[in-house]
Amino acid sequence: NAGVTQTPKFRVLKTGQSMTLLCAQDMNHEYMYWYRQDPGMGLRLIHYSVGEGTTAKGEVPDGYNVSRLKKQNFLLGLESAAPSQTSVYFCASSYGRRSYEQYFGPGTRLTVT
């Protein structure tokens, strides 16, 4: 099993450009999450999904959109990138409501110039 994978690993964008980060999991998990990690601030939840076709806002959703068309995939979109979105993005997944352990991907380092 690959677990949770993220594509791409690194990306540099210019302000105003758009991009999509892909997260895939092969563990048949119901729940999926997108976090951003900034120095000294830990991980902050952007959006999450409790099942295929559902999404919900987390702590810092502004400037991001997500989609969960297939159970195994969770996409994070930036429509118009801003320098404040320079960060490391982590995707995670978990079995379901009573499963507290989240399994994390390797991260995507995004720089917006």
Place this chain on the structure above:
Amino acid sequence: AQRVTQPEKLLSVFKGAPVELKCNYSYSGSPELFWYVQYSRQRLQLLLRHISRESIKGFTADLNKGETSFHLKKPFAQEEDSAMYYCALSRNNAGNMLTFGGGTRLMVKP
């Protein structure tokens, strides 16, 4: 709103010394608390959770509701314990959303 605070950004100890990584939280409900760890070049992974009351790699953590703390302890640090440690809180409602602290980097010197 819930909040998790890890007051130390960096904790440096010598091998064999005791280690305590501090975690304080604020939450009006009944929280679930966790410690996650990220070793160099590895993914973030669960270390332990308070409800299981287990010891993992020699680490233990006790939830103190009176002091709203969940400190991580190990009596004798090893060099392989060097890593980034995150305390996290779950609100135990829809989504199992985790709120993370800012993290503490533990460096164990030989």
